[in-house]
Amino acid sequence: MEQEIPNGRPAAPDDPFRQLSLEQLRRRTSVKWRAYPDDVLPLWVAEMDVPLAEPVAEALHRAVALGDTGYPAGTGYTEALAAFARERWDWDGVTVERTRLVPDVMLGIVEVLKLLTGPGDTVVVNCPVYPPFYAFTRNSGRHIAEAPLDARGRIDPAALEDAFRSATRGGRRAAYLLCSPHNPTGTVHTAAELATVAALADRHGVRVVADEIHAPLVPRPARFVPYLGVPGAGNAFSLMSASKAWNLAGLKAALAVAGPAAEPDLARMPPEVEHGPSHLGVLAHTAALREGGAWLDSVLDGLAANRRLLTELLATHLPGVRHTPGQGTYLAWLDFRAYGLGDDPAAVLTDRARVALHPGPTFGTGGTGHARINLATSPEILTEAVRRIAGAL
Missing domain, CATH: 3.40.640.10 (Type I PLP-dependent aspartate aminotransferase-like (Major domain))
Known part of the structure; x- marks a missing residue:
């Protein structure tokens, strides 16, 4: 998997989401990177794939x-x-x-x-x-x-x-x-x-x-x-x-x-x-x-780019997924019901696509057939995740 996602790209100083390679991220010990095996791309829990802001x-x-x-x-x-x-x-x-x-x-x-x-x-x-x-x-x-x-x-x-x-x-x-x-x-x-x-x-x-x-x-x-x-x-x-x-x-x-x-x-x-x-x-x-205001502004710019990227990726690879781009947060709500994956698409996709999303049913009424994706990652990881899901479906 790591071979499909560039690990050695040079850091882009203005985009925190391009600072860390997948190899570096996998050295983290937080729940995002320890809840699933290493062959699963984790885009579920609310953690961002960024280095700490320098003032922090x-x-x-x-x-x-x-x-x-x-x-x-x-x-x-x-x-x-x-x-x-x-x-x-x-x-x-x-x-x-x-x-x-x-x-x-x-x-x-x-x-x-x-x-x-x-x-x-x-x-x-x-x-x-x-x-x-x-x-x-x-x-x-x-x-x-x-x-x-x-x-x-x-x-x-x-x-x-x-x-x-x-x-x-x-x-x-x-x-x-x-x-x-x-x-x-x-x-x-x-x-x-x-x-x-x-x-x-x-x-x-x-x-x-x-x-x-x-x-x-x-x-x-x-x-x-x-x-x-x-x-x-x-x-x-x-x-x-x-x-x-x-x-x-x-x-x-x-x-x-x-x-x-x-x-x-x-x-x-x-x-x-x-x-x-x-x-x-x-x-x-x-x-x-x-x-940390300047750092936050760079995060917001990176998230805006990732929102646009997700919209393009879904239109190209997963046209059956219904998705309304959000105006805030670094999260997106995906409706997989057209693909017949049952109440909890995230469970199916973890197994078939090796991509971890947050299960929709845990969000209460209206969550069945849905999953939440975390956009706060590199464009390469986001792209690979959507391609894997499309391939599995």
Whole structure:
């Protein structure tokens, strides 16, 4: 396999996705590169095939050289996110007073849900959606109610209102777990769509918790709109992190950001929650937000090229696959139903094509017959993966 994918190409300084060869990537020990045998191309889990951004690497080297591996302290992460949000999104909604450090986005979501709901209450999600939304919510003792996306992969206000009405029946508390930008479709919600969400949530007394971990991964001309910046969203929460955009999943840290009206709820978050994040994670995320903007822009350029490439490859080699290019994230949602591969095409393709995609059924209703592909790799690997799938079909 490696013979089909160039390993010795020279590094392209402006494209992080052309920096590392397949041979170098296979030396990694993270789950992406250890979950499957070496003859499988892994395009499933949310890890990027890039080197660390230089400012992040330098921050980590400094900390290790000093033995600075204790507990996190200070407000640097929040201040870095606030500056990034002002620069990138023209938004001043991140303040030290309304922000808490949490171990990662999903654990932060669980802690926020504990503030807003009780055991047995309902959390609404837009399916198909990020699989941990189901697992973490249910493990915290809450029920899941699905409000499916519409045929275009966008929020369906009628379905959302039906779910809100059912979730709050009898006066029960309820929350809505918003994925923005949306995983797996890559949909970037508009200001108008989010304003509709806020109005519906207010009408039915539902508290909104927005997972905005992919927010930095929205290139122009699309525009990321922070949910807390939408009129009427002042009692909501956002979970943000540099994890996805700078490939820092192994360096745990995230921030829970409360809207102005949610500050009293945030004050009830137990202080021990802030003991979970990694100090090295906080240092890395802070450096990324403060100094990693140029690197991020090169990532966005590379992802835009890969989105175009995937569209071309599918049209040429897999015309039966239905696919709407996303506006954000580094993920794409593929509909394989025309090929008759059953509920879980990813399982079939791992066996037949030796390409690992993320199984569609794990994303809830609407996931059968689908699979998610990770575009954050080299054009050569992406091309080889599509060619293998086409050959297997």
